[in-house]
Amino acid sequence: MISRRHFLASGLAAAAVWPVLGSVRAQSFDSDPFTLGVASGCPKPQSVVLWTRLVFPAEAAINMADPFAPAPARQFGPLDVAWEIAEDEAFTRPVQSGIAPAVPDFAHSVHVEVTGLSPKRWYFYRFRCGDAESPVGRTRTAPAADAAPGKFSFAFASCQQYEQGYYSAYRDMAARELDLVVHLGDYIYEKSYGANLVRRHGTGVPSLLYEYRDRYALYKSDPDLKAAHAAFPWLLVWDDHEVIDNYAMDHAPDAPRSTFFLEQRRAAYQAWYEHMPVPPQAAPDFSSFPIHGLHGFGQLIDIALLDTRQYRSPRLDGPAALDSEERTLLGEAQERWLDGALKGSRAKWTVIGQQTLLSQRDTAAGQDTAYNLDGWDGYRSARTRLLDSVAAAGTANPIVIGGDLHAFYAADVKRDFHDETAPAFATEFVTGSITSDGPSDASIATALAENPHLKYASGRDHGYALMHLSERQARTEFVTVSDRKDPEASARVAQEFVVIDGMPGVNRV
Numbered sequence: 001m002i003s004r005r006h007f008l009a010s011g012l013a014a015a016a017v018w019p020v021l022g023s024v025r026a027q028s029f030d031s032d033p034f035t036l037g038v039a040s041g042c043p044k045p046q047s048v049v050l051w052t053r054l055v056f057p058a059e060a061a062i063n064m065a066d067p068f069a070p071a072p073a074r075q076f077g078p079l080d081v082a083w084e085i086a087e088d089e090a091f092t093r094p095v096q097s098g099i100a101p102a103v104p105d106f107a108h109s110v111h112v113e114v115t116g117l118s119p120k121r122w123y124f125y126r127f128r129c130g131d132a133e134s135p136v137g138r139t140r141t142a143p144a145a146d147a148a149p150g151k152f153s154f155a156f157a158s159c160q161q162y163e164q165g166y167y168s169a170y171r172d173m174a175a176r177e178l179d180l181v182v183h184l185g186d187y188i189y190e191k192s193y194g195a196n197l198v199r200r201h202g203t204g205v206p207s208l209l210y211e212y213r214d215r216y217a218l219y220k221s222d223p224d225l226k227a228a229h230a231a232f233p234w235l236l237v238w239d240d241h242e243v244i245d246n247y248a249m250d251h252a253p254d255a256p257r258s259t260f261f262l263e264q265r266r267a268a269y270q271a272w273y274e275h276m277p278v279p280p281q282a283a284p285d286f287s288s289f290p291i292h293g294l295h296g297f298g299q300l301i302d303i304a305l306l307d308t309r310q311y312r313s314p315r316l317d318g319p320a321a322l323d324s325e326e327r328t329l330l331g332e333a334q335e336r337w338l339d340g341a342l343k344g345s346r347a348k349w350t351v352i353g354q355q356t357l358l359s360q361r362d363t364a365a366g367q368d369t370a371y372n373l374d375g376w377d378g379y380r381s382a383r384t385r386l387l388d389s390v391a392a393a394g395t396a397n398p399i400v401i402g403g404d405l406h407a408f409y410a411a412d413v414k415r416d417f418h419d420e421t422a423p424a425f426a427t428e429f430v431t432g433s434i435t436s437d438g439p440s441d442a443s444i445a446t447a448l449a450e451n452p453h454l455k456y457a458s459g460r461d462h463g464y465a466l467m468h469l470s471e472r473q474a475r476t477e478f479v480t481v482s483d484r485k486d487p488e489a490s491a492r493v494a495q496e497f498v499v500i501d502g503m504p505g506v507n508r509v
């Protein structure tokens with residue numbers, strides 16, 4: 001059993017092996033360039049992506065020619081960064097090492113895809129540049145495709161508005177025994193929202209590349225978020241706030257001209273890439289950036305992660321065209337890809353990760369109906385096509401996970417949500433927000449009263465969700481923090497649900 005507390009703190013004390021360092025150019029830094037920490041992601045049976053980004057403090061001098069320009073960072077050109085991965089936390093059993101480029105064009109971010117690893121193993125990794133050494137991160141490869149791992153546990157999270165709370169949920173997550181973390185979007189927020197803010201962005205709404213970079217750097221400087229990244233491999237997809245609120249494909253409500261908006265979106269997508277543990281891109285053009293994918297973990301679980309922002313039809317102004325066949329949330333190409341991916345999946349459990357609530361939700365009390373037109377309820381034919389794909393593939397044990405609503409939900413997914421007697425076709429769990437403000441108690445009560453397939457809802461709590469899978473069941477736990485405004489808040493498992501193999505639907509424990 002390893003000591004997590006030790007490895008997170010031990011980077012500088014570890015005996016350095018660094019066989020490749022002779023070739024790293026001598027470089028000395030005025031301050032630690034590794035303050036954004038380290039991360040890993042996209043675990044496969046024989047590979048994993050390692051990430052870091054070097055940052056340099058801005059200089060205080062004001063440019064008198066343009067006093068409103070951002071303070072320039074100390075300029076560094078391309079840097080060589082050494083990386084090392086080992087079987088143990090002290091790096092006495094090194095496995096591989098190498099040199100990766102960190103260039104100004106990509107904000108001195110480092111993305112290394114390490115191949116030739118063994119399946120279902122813990123590894124430790126770190127970086128060095130010149131006289132600076134990163135903290136140590138821990139990661140885990142996926143089980144082999146033909147292996148039956150027996151059990152698998154992952155956390156899923158979304159919506160972490162920095163100003164509205166502290167990341168105690170991540171401190172709790174980092175201390176658990178997990179194989180993986182899945183982030184479903186709203187990793188950053190472009191704007192200030194809400195009242196009683198506990199900390200501030202300190203800068204305005206980003207639209208340029210350096211502004212998005214600064215926003216990610218602020219979020220990623222949080223010690224609890226860094227700890228969760230350093231403890232497990234992550235899979236991530238974005239939602240809207242990584243670019244701008246409620247955008248749809250090439251259109252945003254606050255940016256009516258699509259030529260300008262597409263430049264902003266490209267900057268936001270590039271900054272996302274620069275800050276996420278995703279595979280290195282050879283010659284990236286972020287005017288489009290496919291991030292959806294299928295991630296397998298042995299015969300037990302496949303996770304399909306979807307992007308419901310980049311390719312979606314424009315949001316409707318009213319309910320007139322709700323059922324229009326042409327409307328899409330995934331885009332035609334991603335819909336076709338998902339159809340094929342589900343047909344190829346043979347896993348015991350198939351988790352479909354998307355940004356929000358798939359199930360229908362009437363938000364109006366009584367006879368009236370009202371729907372969230374930014375979610376699947378505004379794209380009904382797309383939802384039908386998704387469920388048709390699941391049915392046509394004969395997907396075993398489909399479980400949908402989501403975020404976005406800043407409320408926890410557990411739901412029976414129906415082929416026809418108006419048929420109250422129909423059996424559940426799939427199961428759905430939506431995680432509450434890490435920190436972002438939640439809906440009113442009244443709106444949650446209405447949702448539960450109007451939608452019998454919604455089996456549980458809470459907008460008061462903040463935290464994240466856990467899913468523990470075995471051959472026989474999937475157990476979902478909603479973990480909630482005592483007070484998101486308290487940096488020392490505690491967390492506990494507040495709700496538990498079980499899905500039984502072969503029996504879709506929510507069972508409250």
Ligand SMILES: [Fe+2]
Nearest residue numbers: 159186404436
């Ligand atoms: Fe959100």
